[in-house]
Amino acid sequence: MAWRALLASTALLLSPPLLHAAERNDLPSCYDFAKLSQQRPAPSGRELVIIIDQTVQLPQALKESTYRHALRYLQPGDSVRLYGFSAYLAGNYMNLAYAGQLEGTLAPKARDDIGMNSLRQLDACLGKQMAFLQKALGQKMVESFAKPGEDIAKSEIFFSLKQIGDDIAQRPAPEKVVLLASDMLENSDFGSFYSNNGLRGIDPAVELKKVEQKNLFADLGGAKVYVIGAGLVPAANKAGYRPGTAVQKLEAFWGGYLARSHAQLVSFGAPSLTVDLQ
Secondary structure: OOHHHHHOOOOHOOOOOOOOOOOOOOOOOOOOOOOOOHOOOOOOEEEEEEEEEEEOOOOOOHHHHHHHHHHHOOOOOOEOOOOOOOOOOOOOOEEEEEEEEEEOOHHHHHHOOHHHHHHHHHHHHHHHHHHHHHHHHHHHHHOOOOOOOOOOOOOHHHHHHHHHHHOOOOOOOOOOEEEEEEEOOOEEOOOEEEEEOOOOOOOOHHHHHHHHHHHOOOOOOOEEEEEOOOOOOOOOOOOOOOOOHHHHHHHHHHHHHHOOEEEEEEEEEEEOOOOOOO
16 A cells, blocks of 8 residues: 555654754655645644653653643644653763654645545545554654663753753744653752652742753743643652642742743643643
């Protein structure tokens, strides 16, 4: 089948690439396949940015929830980008693991000027494009989550968000949604949100001042941000109790941080995200 041949020809695109600023699309184009590139409709203007903190051991339920939230949001015409970040240690780095552009259907009037064979090819391809993205994105998300038994003590959340912001802030999609899977607990040379294996009771104003002094605010291009996994207590850490007041302060800090980073914190899943992405 021609569609299978097209998918096979894109296998190399699914290997882990390096993060770079150039436009890229790991999802095969149905309009190119049907030789209708000039008729491709404009994108929807919506972009989903999934960011996975590879220093956090998310339970399987939260991994699956992250994937389901992404799939419920995505529609034809949307674009999606998947980033993974870690501490800056040997073998660990931030990367763009997947970038895909879904395509919309032709307007009825535009279909009148196209031959039936081309339309059949296009429609068949578009009918399978979302399923292909779901499979490829799911594979890359599985690869991006921390591996069982992997223990990375440091977490460079601020610096990683700043780098990712450099990549997405200038992208053309006017509506950006960020789905951030992380415990949101910085643990780096900047400072640590931990104390005795638990969550430190931070002062949001003091911590924001420190971020300002270190020039670690990002530019997230006006994105709406949804967090899943905040304040997560690792299953193996019996002493990792997170007091509710400490989690509230953590949320207040990140709300302030994101506001200063040209973004809006919409929902802070601590740890579950209970609202759909909008």
